[in-house]
Amino acid sequence: MTHxxxxxxxxxxxxxFWRSWAIQDSWNYERQMNMGFLYGIVPTLDxxxxxxxxxxxxxxxxxxxxxxxxxxxxxxxxxxxxxGLASSMEEELAETPDAFDPATINAIKTSLxxxxxxxxxxxxxxxxxxxxxxxxxxLAQQGSIMGPVLAMxxxxxxxxxxTWFGAKLGYQxxxxxxxxxxxxxxxxxxxxxxxxxxxxxIGGMVATLIGATTPLTxxxxxxxxxxxxxxxxxxxxxxxxTGAMYVLIKRNVGSGLLLALSIFGGIALSAFGILV
Amino acid sequence: MSMFVxxxxxxxxxVFCMLDSRLLGRLNFEQxxxxxTLVGIVLGDPMTGLAVGAxxxxxxxxxxxxxxxxxxxxxxxxxxxxxxxxxxxxxxxTAMTIAxxxxxxxxxxxxxxxxxxxxxxxxxxxxxEEGDFRTAYxxxxxxxxxxxxxxxxxxxxxxxxxxxxLVQSVVDLIPEWLSAGLxxxxxxxxxxxxxxxxxxxxxxxxxxxxxxxxxxxxxxGLSVIAxxxxxxxxxxxxxxxxxxKGGAALATADPDYDPLEDDE
Numbered sequence: 447m448t449h450x451x452x453x454x455x456x457x458x459x460x461x462x463f464w465r466s467w468a469i470q471d472s473w474n475y476e477r478q479m480n481m482g483f484l485y486g487i488v489p490t491l492d493x494x495x496x497x498x499x500x501x502x503x504x505x506x507x508x509x510x511x512x513x514x515x516x517x518x519x520x521x522x523x524x525x526x527x528x529x530g531l532a533s534s535m536e537e538e539l540a541e542t543p544d545a546f547d548p549a550t551i552n553a554i555k556t557s558l559x560x561x562x563x564x565x566x567x568x569x570x571x572x573x574x575x576x577x578x579x580x581x582x583x584x585l586a587q588q589g590s591i592m593g594p595v596l597a598m599x600x601x602x603x604x605x606x607x608x609t610w611f612g613a614k615l616g617y618q619x620x621x622x623x624x625x626x627x628x629x630x631x632x633x634x635x636x637x638x639x640x641x642x643x644x645x646x647x648i649g650g651m652v653a654t655l656i657g658a659t660t661p662l663t664x665x666x667x668x669x670x671x672x673x674x675x676x677x678x679x680x681x682x683x684x685x686x687x688t689g690a691m692y693v694l695i696k697r698n699v700g701s702g703l704l705l706a707l708s709i710f711g712g713i714a715l716s717a718f719g720i721l722v
Numbered sequence: 723m724s725m726f727v728x729x730x731x732x733x734x735x736x737v738f739c740m741l742d743s744r745l746l747g748r749l750n751f752e753q754x755x756x757x758x759t760l761v762g763i764v765l766g767d768p769m770t771g772l773a774v775g776a777x778x779x780x781x782x783x784x785x786x787x788x789x790x791x792x793x794x795x796x797x798x799x800x801x802x803x804x805x806x807x808x809x810x811x812x813x814x815x816t817a818m819t820i821a822x823x824x825x826x827x828x829x830x831x832x833x834x835x836x837x838x839x840x841x842x843x844x845x846x847x848x849x850x851e852e853g854d855f856r857t858a859y860x861x862x863x864x865x866x867x868x869x870x871x872x873x874x875x876x877x878x879x880x881x882x883x884x885x886x887x888l889v890q891s892v893v894d895l896i897p898e899w900l901s902a903g904l905x906x907x908x909x910x911x912x913x914x915x916x917x918x919x920x921x922x923x924x925x926x927x928x929x930x931x932x933x934x935x936x937x938x939x940x941x942x943g944l945s946v947i948a949x950x951x952x953x954x955x956x957x958x959x960x961x962x963x964x965x966x967k968g969g970a971a972l973a974t975a976d977p978d979y980d981p982l983e984d985d986e
Binding site for chain 1: 743744745746747748749750751753755756759768769772773775776779780783794822826836837839840842843846847850851853855858859861862863865866867870899900902903904905906907908909910911912913914916917918919920921923924925928929931932933934935936937938939940941944945946947948949950952953954956957958960961964965
């Protein structure tokens with residue numbers, strides 16, 4: 447008895463797992479991942495309302511489908527948690543349609559979207575991807591095929607773990623667990639570690655990945671500017687370039703303009719013999 | 723191999739990379755380093771693919787896709803640049819002169835495409851009213867997959883099949899000063915990308931960690947992975963200072979955990 451119950455639980459979790467990965471499949475500007483979320487929750491809804499010949503069930507099913515066509519956008523991996531949680535709420539609604547307000551389901555989805563994409567994007571895009579590909583590029587530059595391979599291994603493992611356990615936590619005890627996280631300071635601690643490691647990795651990348659130097663010399667080549675700079679602070683030019691770009695971004699200079707500035711500025715600086 | 727087969731193979735690699743973020747939750751197959759290397763492998767020149775991949779990846783390192791923003795599509799740029807380097811024998815630096823304009827074109831294409839594809843949502847809305855649930859969610863999993871695949875397959879296939887000679891002759895015309903200049907441009911683009919990443923992740927009072935990472939790498943010559951590993955250690959130590967000791971309670975996520983209890 448318990449055995450079959452576990453089987454069906456694992457089947458549900460694996461549905462949340464694969465379907466949250468497919469959440470961007472029809473990404474659009476209007477409602478973003480709305481249909482992706484609907485696709486994720488379809489098995490739950492079809493289980494809750496199996497009999498389409500019953501007009502009451504059919505109407506409830508249509509209403510549930512409509513509900514999950516609303517705007518949604520969140521990191522795919524952390525979406526598995528939301529999907530599991532929303533599914534457990536849909537099941538509760540189907541069992542006790544009069545005691546449960548359907549509006550809470552979308553309210554929970556909307557309130558989780560922001561914090562979970564904040565954590566998800568800074569973890570996967572800001573930390574994991576940066577470390578994986580920072581390492582991957584440095585190996586690839588030495589001509590090692592292990593560069594992309596290692597980058598993929600580092601990318602895939604956390605992704606699988608977060609999606610699987612997120613789906614499980616969300617479905618099994620979502621609301622209760624979330625209260626725990628918010629009442630303690632677990633969330634703050636996780637964000638803090640991600641922040642420190644991410645920033646240090648970016649700092650390391652500024653020093654290792656840009657590699658711009660100056661060929662300027664004075665007094666007929668006896669004073670080499672680059673070696674003077676190197677004795678003060680190696681990689682000073684990449685640091686200055688990144689700092690200048692950062693200031694421009696903070697002053698809301700548009701991305702198109704900065705892209706053009708990089709391309710034409712690079713050609714100009716090279717032509718005048720200032721940078722190599 | 724005929725150019726048709728080459729174009730087909732590169733097209734399929736591009737579809738695989740695109741579907742990574744559509745169907746696999748963005749596992750990072752959709753990265754220039756991976757896409758360009760895969761192109762090198764299918765065209766029989768993995769080392770060239772790897773070199774182009776490393777060069778394009780550095781440019782795209784900081785271009786994070788957050789929310790609705792579509793960055794310059796360096797994956798498409800890297801794939802097409804890698805194909806040209808492998809097929810024409812051009813160097814990775816020369817291939818970069820193709821990657822950047824292709825990436826900007828890919829970005830424009832992505833913006834137009836993601837606006838138009840909103841039509842599918844309206845079709846699904848209507849099908850739900852009709853009670854045809856299967857058609858409604860097929861708009862996502864079937865039609866969405868096909869359209870996103872075509873959005874990548876058609877440009878890559880055409881670029882390789884029709885454009886090799888054309889692009890080759892354009893590349894031959896590129897003067898020395900321009901390719902040297904574009905080489906500096908890619909460094910500025912990398913700086914821009916990293917600055918974007920900093921502007922997204924830098925929080926108040928955290929700038930010291932950014933400089934610490936930089937100084938460890940510049941003065942001591944540590945690699946990025948060494949800097950990250952030190953970062954984890956440092957963060958764990960500092961976390962205890964900042965939030966109080968709570969390692970054991972943290973592991974079990976005890977709901978009754980009270981950080982003040984330690985101050986006996």
